[in-house]
Amino acid sequence: MKIIVAIKQVPERDAQVRIDSSGKWIEETDLQYAMNESDAYALEEALQLKEKHGAEVVVLSAGPERAGTTIREALAKGADRAIHVEADSLHQHDALGAAQLLAAAVKPESPDLILTGLQSDDLGYGQTGVIMAELLGLPHASLILHVEKTDTGLTVKRELEEGWFQNIDLPLPALLMIQSGGTKLRYATLMGIKKAKTKEFRKIAATDLGHPNEPTAVLEKITLPQKQKSTQIISGSPKEAAATLVEKLKFEVRVI
Amino acid sequence: MNLLSSTLAEPQSFSPWEKLLLVALIVASAGLFWRRFGPILKRILNSKKDPNFRLSPVAKRVWDFFWEVLCQAKVIRERPLPGLAHAFVFWGFCAFALVTLNHLATGFGVGFLYPQGLIGRFYFYLAAAFAIACAAGILGLFVRRFFVRPRWLGEKVSYESGFIALLIFLLMVTYLASFAVTDSSPAARILWWAHTLSLLVFLPIIPHTKHLHLVLSPATIFLSRGGFSKIPPLVGDEDFGLVTGTDLTQLVSLQAYSCVECGRCSEHCPATNTGKELNPKEIILGLRGYLNEFGPSSQETLIGKFNSMTADFQCTTCGSCEYQCPVGIEHLPIIIGLRRGAVNTGTWEDDHGAKLFLALERGSNALGMGALERDKFVQKQAFPIFDGTQEYCLWLGCMGGYDPKGREIIADFARVMNYLGTSYGVLRKEKCTGDPVRRLGNDLLFQQLAESNLEALAQNKVKRIVSICPHCVRTIQEDWKEFGTPPEIEHHSEFLARFADKLPKQTTNGKPSEKIAYHDPCYLGRYRNVYEEPRAVAGLAGEVVEAPRSHERSFCCGAGGGLVFLGEETGDRVSHTRAKELVATGASTIGTACPFCNTMFRDALSATGQPAPQLLDIAQLTARGLPDANAAIGRTAPGGSTRE
Numbered sequence: 001m002k003i004i005v006a007i008k009q010v011p012e013r014d015a016q017v018r019i020d021s022s023g024k025w026i027e028e029t030d031l032q033y034a035m036n037e038s039d040a041y042a043l044e045e046a047l048q049l050k051e052k053h054g055a056e057v058v059v060l061s062a063g064p065e066r067a068g069t070t071i072r073e074a075l076a077k078g079a080d081r082a083i084h085v086e087a088d089s090l091h092q093h094d095a096l097g098a099a100q101l102l103a104a105a106v107k108p109e110s111p112d113l114i115l116t117g118l119q120s121d122d123l124g125y126g127q128t129g130v131i132m133a134e135l136l137g138l139p140h141a142s143l144i145l146h147v148e149k150t151d152t153g154l155t156v157k158r159e160l161e162e163g164w165f166q167n168i169d170l171p172l173p174a175l176l177m178i179q180s181g182g183t184k185l186r187y188a189t190l191m192g193i194k195k196a197k198t199k200e201f202r203k204i205a206a207t208d209l210g211h212p213n214e215p216t217a218v219l220e221k222i223t224l225p226q227k228q229k230s231t232q233i234i235s236g237s238p239k240e241a242a243a244t245l246v247e248k249l250k251f252e253v254r255v256i
Numbered sequence: 257m258n259l260l261s262s263t264l265a266e267p268q269s270f271s272p273w274e275k276l277l278l279v280a281l282i283v284a285s286a287g288l289f290w291r292r293f294g295p296i297l298k299r300i301l302n303s304k305k306d307p308n309f310r311l312s313p314v315a316k317r318v319w320d321f322f323w324e325v326l327c328q329a330k331v332i333r334e335r336p337l338p339g340l341a342h343a344f345v346f347w348g349f350c351a352f353a354l355v356t357l358n359h360l361a362t363g364f365g366v367g368f369l370y371p372q373g374l375i376g377r378f379y380f381y382l383a384a385a386f387a388i389a390c391a392a393g394i395l396g397l398f399v400r401r402f403f404v405r406p407r408w409l410g411e412k413v414s415y416e417s418g419f420i421a422l423l424i425f426l427l428m429v430t431y432l433a434s435f436a437v438t439d440s441s442p443a444a445r446i447l448w449w450a451h452t453l454s455l456l457v458f459l460p461i462i463p464h465t466k467h468l469h470l471v472l473s474p475a476t477i478f479l480s481r482g483g484f485s486k487i488p489p490l491v492g493d494e495d496f497g498l499v500t501g502t503d504l505t506q507l508v509s510l511q512a513y514s515c516v517e518c519g520r521c522s523e524h525c526p527a528t529n530t531g532k533e534l535n536p537k538e539i540i541l542g543l544r545g546y547l548n549e550f551g552p553s554s555q556e557t558l559i560g561k562f563n564s565m566t567a568d569f570q571c572t573t574c575g576s577c578e579y580q581c582p583v584g585i586e587h588l589p590i591i592i593g594l595r596r597g598a599v600n601t602g603t604w605e606d607d608h609g610a611k612l613f614l615a616l617e618r619g620s621n622a623l624g625m626g627a628l629e630r631d632k633f634v635q636k637q638a639f640p641i642f643d644g645t646q647e648y649c650l651w652l653g654c655m656g657g658y659d660p661k662g663r664e665i666i667a668d669f670a671r672v673m674n675y676l677g678t679s680y681g682v683l684r685k686e687k688c689t690g691d692p693v694r695r696l697g698n699d700l701l702f703q704q705l706a707e708s709n710l711e712a713l714a715q716n717k718v719k720r721i722v723s724i725c726p727h728c729v730r731t732i733q734e735d736w737k738e739f740g741t742p743p744e745i746e747h748h749s750e751f752l753a754r755f756a757d758k759l760p761k762q763t764t765n766g767k768p769s770e771k772i773a774y775h776d777p778c779y780l781g782r783y784r785n786v787y788e789e790p791r792a793v794a795g796l797a798g799e800v801v802e803a804p805r806s807h808e809r810s811f812c813c814g815a816g817g818g819l820v821f822l823g824e825e826t827g828d829r830v831s832h833t834r835a836k837e838l839v840a841t842g843a844s845t846i847g848t849a850c851p852f853c854n855t856m857f858r859d860a861l862s863a864t865g866q867p868a869p870q871l872l873d874i875a876q877l878t879a880r881g882l883p884d885a886n887a888a889i890g891r892t893a894p895g896g897s898t899r900e
Binding site: 012013014015016034035073076184185186187188189190191192193194 | 490493496599600601602607609610613614617618619620625626627628631698699700701
């Protein structure tokens with residue numbers, strides 16, 4: 001079985017993010033980068049499938065040169081080889097552009113399974129995997145917590161709201177978007193890093209893949225959310241007031 | 257019988273048959289000795305060479321040899337009475353060197369010490385004095401082992417030890433009895449042969465038992481790694497620590513075969529004392545067992561038949577074992593080496609361990625918190641930011657930056673530094689020094705953290721650091737050396753002690769305000785030999801009282817070795833055991849000098865359910881005595897109410 005895992009290098013979770021002078025992106029100097037969180041879970045699912053059933057795990061990433069560190073981390077954790085699509089300023093292209101690049105890199109590989117993370121920690125579109133599946137003509141499922149191989153393909157566990165889960169059967173080849181938290185991640189080891197040095201690391205320039213096209217959606221402006229203070233008095237009986245409060249917390253303030 | 261006029265009786269001549277028998281016995285004895293010792297020596301020499309071993313500086317090695325081997329200093333100091341008894345046995349052996357040679361030479365008619373001559377007389381009397389002491393010593397040790405039966409010598413009665421004790425006793429007694437007979441008497445001949453047989457039976461037994469230490473331990477002590485808990489750097493692409501027999505180095509093998517099974521390491525081990533699987537003696541004997549069965553070229557994993565992974569990861573790296581060992585075994589590099597072998601190859605699967613490693617892979621601190629939290633703390637406290645102009649960089653560390661209690665300690669220490677007018681600053685960003693991952697054996701992560709930190713410190717032009725955490729101090733000063741040149745660093749107790757005369761003394765009606773039980777942190781005491789400075793500082797705030805186990809015998813709080821980040825302990829809790837001991841001193845305050853000790857005892861004291869003594873770091877003890885003490889948070893001067 002050949003599994004491709006698409007990962008993205010994003011700014012560290014607790015990075016102090018500042019908006020750059022153009023107002024259209026963040027200041028990248030001084031930032032620390034790490035693997036996108038849900039991508040790490042996608043990689044872990046792939047590695048567990050490899051350990052259980054035997055597979056070739058290929059890690060794929062589109063990004064600038066610094067993304068190489070994150071790709072090597074994936075190799076250190078157990079991926080067999082890597083493809084780095086070198087592209088600067090990917091944030092200037094939309095989700096369609098990124099998906100087109102990745103799909104173009106995937107096509108000649110003809111994998112049995114493609115795993116991507118659910119969404120990126122920086123842009124958070126949550127669309128890349130879905131668009132890739134459409135471009136490649138593959139069945140897909142999203143919000144996946146667990147993947148099991150069966151005789152006819154795959155059975156996957158999908159997260160719904162309110163603690164509900166759904167199990168779906170899929171044929172192979174397919175594409176899955178993996179949600180964080182479904183399994184325990186493994187740590188990078190010294191042995192892994194040493195082995196990674198000898199693994200195949202192929203670089204493709206984005207321009208060689210012929211893409212991306214003009215973006216269909218463009219980032220106009222990035223702003224920090226304005227801190228506001230506003231006080232509302234909620235009236236009604238305790239039961240009504242509680243219900244109103246929950247509504248507001250859910251949909252206005254968006255903390256639950 | 258006038259003792260001073262009697263001389264050592266020696267048979268004047270031996271028949272050719274006797275001489276032949278003597279030759280045969282000597283050859284047999286030496287042969288049997290070599291048959292067992294040869295392979296052991298071979299296994300040690302065939303082990304991997306220690307890549308970083310340097311004989312120089314020799315002076316320290318010579319001193320350690322003189323002090324620990326010849327003077328038996330550690331043997332006596334750590335267990336005085338049995339230690340002295342053993343010292344007499346050892347010195348007896350040394351004194352008997354010439355006696356023994358002369359004894360055998362006499363058998364061939366070429367004795368070189370004349371019992372009637374001045375030199376011979378003197379020497380034999382001297383040896384007799386040692387013989388009496390030795391006999392008394394061995395008798396005492398025999399009684400201790402077989403009748404007193406201390407816990408640390410194990411459950412099983414060791415018949416071999418008893419037999420050896422008997423032989424030694426016989427050697428001494430036959431020698432002494434020779435003063436009471438004449439040269440020509442049949443008694444002299446019988447005594448001579450009895451002495452010879454005891455000798456020649458003893459020799460081949462040596463390599464079969466723990467008495468091999470007679471041969472090996474002087475070398476083991478001389479050839480130590482130099483330094484305490486000296487973790488050797490990994491060399492080359494195939495080195496992941498102690499994974500298989502091929503990773504055991506000559507030093508490790510030598511140490512494994514030197515173990516005398518005295519149990520001094522186990523006696524002070526926090527894990528062994530609280531019912532856990534880990535027993536440092538068993539780790540060393542396990543390696544010996546491995547070498548005997550598989551040898552140094554084996555690909556069999558060290559963790560397995562002779563070593564338990566569970567036990568390996570119960571070690572807090574407190575260092576009691578290595579500190580106590582009278583034959584120079586260095587347990588910590590071995591245990592950490594075994595951990596490295598498991599972690600660097602990904603064999604160690606532990607949820608909490610993985611969580612710690614992932615937190616440090618992706619973030620800056622071991623607690624898994626966002627760096628923003630530290631920024632908020634720094635802003636709120638309005639600490640000056642280090643810009644290269646200040647004298648000191650105040651290192652917060654993970655505890656000082658993110659733990660509520662650690663932050664209190666930092667805030668109070670900063671208050672004291674302000675009072676003293678010290679010029680200091682705090683770095684904008686800090687990454688964990690890597691101490692927990694270093695002790696757990698994750699070399700990839702440790703290298704990344706050390707290199708990243710060294711670069712950041714160089715960029716920020718940091719020359720001197722002061723820290724509240726002995727783990728940070730040790731890791732920065734020693735462990736980072738592997739990857740660069742760390743700045744100077746000292747612990748805040750060393751800093752404060754220097755200014756003790758400028759800090760206010762806290763008294764009530766001219767007397768010390770209260771009794772403070774000071775707990776020596778492992779990484780400050782045994783690792784750094786800093787015992788008096790924190791006491792001097794605590795002494796400003798009250799009267800320092802000692803726990804039963806203090807100074808180099810201080811009992812670990814249980815947090816070290818990365819264990820504070822791992823899951824629940826089995827057996828009794830190390831922290832609770834130590835907390836009880838500190839509470840039992842009757843002191844109204846427990847004084848600490850390490851934020852980890854502080855956090856462990858805070859938890860332990862709250863679990864006792866009774867009104868517990870106060871728990872304060874020495875920085876907090878000092879700050880409460882400052883003129884603006886009312887502004888301080890969360891502490892009480894004695895007699896006041898607690899606000900926490």
